[in-house]
Amino acid sequence: MSILVDQETAVLVQGITGASGRLHAKACREYGTRVVGGVTPGKGGTDADGMPVFNTVREAVRRTGATASLIFVPAPAAAGAILEAAEAGIPLIVAITEGIPVLDMARVKARLKGTKSRLLGPNGPGIITPGGAGRAGCMVGIMAGEIHRPGRIGVVSRSGTLTYEAVWQLTQKGLGQSTVVGIGGDPLKGTEFTDILALFEKDPGTDAVLLIGEIGGSDEEEAAAFFKSSMTKPLFAFVAGRTAPEGRRMGHAGAVVEGGLGSWAGKRRALEAAGAQFIESPAEIGATVAKGVLKS
Amino acid sequence: MNLHEYQAKERLAAQGVPVQKGFIATRPSQVPAILKRLGRGPWVVKAQVHAGGRGRAGGIRLVESRDDALKAVESILAKPLVTPQTGPAGLPVRSVLICKAVDIRREAYAAVLMDRRAGGPVLVVSPEGGADVEARSLSSPKKFLRLPVDPFRGLTAAQARRAALFAGFKGSLSAPAARALSGISRTFFSLDALLVEVNPLAEVLGPGGRRVVTAVDAKIVVDDNGAFRHAELAFEEDLGDLSPAERRARTAGVSYVRLEGDIGCLVNGAGLAMATADLLCMHGGAPANFLDVGGGAHGPQVVEAFRILLEDERIRSVLVNIFGGIMKCDVIARGLLEAITTTGLRRPLVVRLEGNRAEEGRRIIAESGLNVVAAGELADAARKAVEAAKAAP
Numbered sequence: 098m099s100i101l102v103d104q105e106t107a108v109l110v111q112g113i114t115g116a117s118g119r120l121h122a123k124a125c126r127e128y129g130t131r132v133v134g135g136v137t138p139g140k141g142g143t144d145a146d147g148m149p150v151f152n153t154v155r156e157a158v159r160r161t162g163a164t165a166s167l168i169f170v171p172a173p174a175a176a177g178a179i180l181e182a183a184e185a186g187i188p189l190i191v192a193i194t195e196g197i198p199v200l201d202m203a204r205v206k207a208r209l210k211g212t213k214s215r216l217l218g219p220n221g222p223g224i225i226t227p228g229g230a231g232r233a234g235c236m237v238g239i240m241a242g243e244i245h246r247p248g249r250i251g252v253v254s255r256s257g258t259l260t261y262e263a264v265w266q267l268t269q270k271g272l273g274q275s276t277v278v279g280i281g282g283d284p285l286k287g288t289e290f291t292d293i294l295a296l297f298e299k300d301p302g303t304d305a306v307l308l309i310g311e312i313g314g315s316d317e318e319e320a321a322a323f324f325k326s327s328m329t330k331p332l333f334a335f336v337a338g339r340t341a342p343e344g345r346r347m348g349h350a351g352a353v354v355e356g357g358l359g360s361w362a363g364k365r366r367a368l369e370a371a372g373a374q375f376i377e378s379p380a381e382i383g384a385t386v387a388k389g390v391l392k393s
Numbered sequence: 394m395n396l397h398e399y400q401a402k403e404r405l406a407a408q409g410v411p412v413q414k415g416f417i418a419t420r421p422s423q424v425p426a427i428l429k430r431l432g433r434g435p436w437v438v439k440a441q442v443h444a445g446g447r448g449r450a451g452g453i454r455l456v457e458s459r460d461d462a463l464k465a466v467e468s469i470l471a472k473p474l475v476t477p478q479t480g481p482a483g484l485p486v487r488s489v490l491i492c493k494a495v496d497i498r499r500e501a502y503a504a505v506l507m508d509r510r511a512g513g514p515v516l517v518v519s520p521e522g523g524a525d526v527e528a529r530s531l532s533s534p535k536k537f538l539r540l541p542v543d544p545f546r547g548l549t550a551a552q553a554r555r556a557a558l559f560a561g562f563k564g565s566l567s568a569p570a571a572r573a574l575s576g577i578s579r580t581f582f583s584l585d586a587l588l589v590e591v592n593p594l595a596e597v598l599g600p601g602g603r604r605v606v607t608a609v610d611a612k613i614v615v616d617d618n619g620a621f622r623h624a625e626l627a628f629e630e631d632l633g634d635l636s637p638a639e640r641r642a643r644t645a646g647v648s649y650v651r652l653e654g655d656i657g658c659l660v661n662g663a664g665l666a667m668a669t670a671d672l673l674c675m676h677g678g679a680p681a682n683f684l685d686v687g688g689g690a691h692g693p694q695v696v697e698a699f700r701i702l703l704e705d706e707r708i709r710s711v712l713v714n715i716f717g718g719i720m721k722c723d724v725i726a727r728g729l730l731e732a733i734t735t736t737g738l739r740r741p742l743v744v745r746l747e748g749n750r751a752e753e754g755r756r757i758i759a760e761s762g763l764n765v766v767a768a769g770e771l772a773d774a775a776r777k778a779v780e781a782a783k784a785a786p
Binding site for chain 2: 117172173196197198199200203204206207222239240241244254255256257258259260261262265282284285309311312314315335337338339340341342377378379380381
């Protein structure tokens with residue numbers, strides 16, 4: 098079992114004719130993902146490495162039955178691409194694009210309210226349900242597929258490469274993953290930790306959850322509160338940025354917003370107080386989860 | 394990108410927000426002409442730096458005479474300004490804003506900012522502005538009104554009126570204050586800002602003894618991701634606060650932050666870069682920098698990133714930690730070799746490559762004959778980098 102994506106997921110790649118869209122569409126297909134086609138306005142009717150290209154998401158959905166979209170469209174046009182996918186009724190939209198203006202994301206969030214679409218990202222590695230051991234995998238993203246193993250640990254993260262590090266440690270300890278979800282590193286994003294924690298809690302294929310956070314914002318504090326109120330499965334958490342200097346924040350008004358939240362110490366306190374197993378060293382992520390899972 | 398106070402006030406004035414009158418000077422010789430244009434004193438001389446806490450640090454001075462004004466401008470421009478927000482080295486002051494002093498009768502606070510939890514822009518106002526507003530927002534949150542601003546329509550007239558009243562603008566001041574708040578919101582949207590803060594939004598004594606609403610200090614942070622829509626802002630950016638290394642990194646398109654330690658770090662991805670720095674500290678070391686080469690860095694970018702590290706005089710060892718996803722480890726390895734051939738390698742170098750094409754990367758480095766310490770696990774890499782830094786002469 099898994100959350101959000103599995104072997105049934107039919108994936109469309111928006112921006113498939115660009116360099117990274119093409120590269121990763123192929124990598125996803127090679128991993129075993131059902132990549133059913135791509136969208137690039139003006140290039141409909143052509144094909145990219147054997148995958149059909151359409152002019153619009155609506156047409157692509159009608160012709161292929163796509164249920165997820167993976168977006169590589171450059172930042173200036175990315176918000177429009179996300180909304181096009183939502184208007185075409187795509188249930189899962191995964192935005193890899195980095196550098197989308199925050200105001201565009203505020204508008205995207207406002208528009209997505211009340212639709213059936215879930216947005217993952219932007220500025221994240223995507224999502225993967227690892228394949229192997231008789232189970233077909235589904236990778237909708239840009240991660241290195243080969244470091245994953247199928248298993249029963251759910252992983253959710255705000256980071257890209259740090260997630261690979263954590264997954265690699267789990268895999269080396271013999272712990273496979275049910276699904277690995279990158280929610281993205283931007284301040285305004287489509288899906289929060291709490292949304293994914295709720296899905297892992299309900300997923301019979303997930304026994305425990307590893308959360309990879311970082312300083313800034315209050316996502317980890319909200320995850321801690323959700324864990325305390327609504328979860329029965331064990332939660333392991335690592336937060337990056339313990340030694341990052343303060344600053345690069347928005348002065349007075351930033352503090353008005355954050356209300357003192359955002360520091361490593363505050364996040365650690367919140368997660369520990371909620372009963373999560375807090376991991377201090379990024380080198381001990383795999384070992385700590387392995388020890389904890391054996392105990393429970 | 395941060396705008397200076399004078400730039401922020403120009404933007405606000407262009408959207409109809411009344412601001413304190415003033416002119417910018419970069420040399421004392423400009424002062425007499427500015428004073429003449431401003432009219433009778435007293436005047437205020439304000440250091441233009443990207444940091445708060447200027448007043449108590451001596452960066453804002455009230456002057457009564459032309460001579461005092463000249464002296465204040467000279468002394469402020471002469472040395473870096475050190476405030477609680479700048480760090481011990483302070484920030485160089487390259488310009489001062491000279492304003493006509495205003496008689497402030499009451500200080501309110503107003504800002505429009507991007508709020509993560511609200512998922513969009515929010516207007517924040519308080520009847521009590523001025524210094525220490527940060528502390529007060531925590532101790533008395535009831536004195537702050539927060540209104541979500543529609544990301545398509547902006548602040549509505551009704552919201553502006555309500556906020557003006559909450560911020561304490563009564564009677565004949567409520568309408569101009571509401572207009573000022575609408576102007577602050579328009580400024581926010583027109584610039585793709587993350588923050589437009591007016592503190593204080595003040596009641597000052599105007600001509601004829603009547604109070605008027607005036608923006609006495611202002612701060613704007615613009616979203617770098619929105620820069621492609623604002624070509625004009627490129628001319629306004631002041632990069633003078635950045636160190637030479639930070640400026641080079643910016644030009645190369647890699648993310649670099651100078652830290653105070655002696656271990657140079659090159660990592661791909663912000664989260665892994667932070668975690669690597671954390672781990673170095675846990676092993677008793679101290680990173681000299683945060684350097685994220687990003688996910689899709691190409692050859693020349695990687696070479697420039699290495700050069701920035703290798704040319705840093707403070708560095709006693711270098712740690713390269715790459716977990717290849719999009720990033721190919723062989724690209725990193727080749728970039729490293731190219732950088733070393735031009736800058737030389739005076740310090741021990743610890744390299745850990747994992748993920749996409751890690752074996753090719755390791756082979757390239759091993760076959761280069763260079764004195765590189767190969768590391769396996771993350772902890773192994775951190776330990777070796779710390780040991781190397783401690784052993785370095």
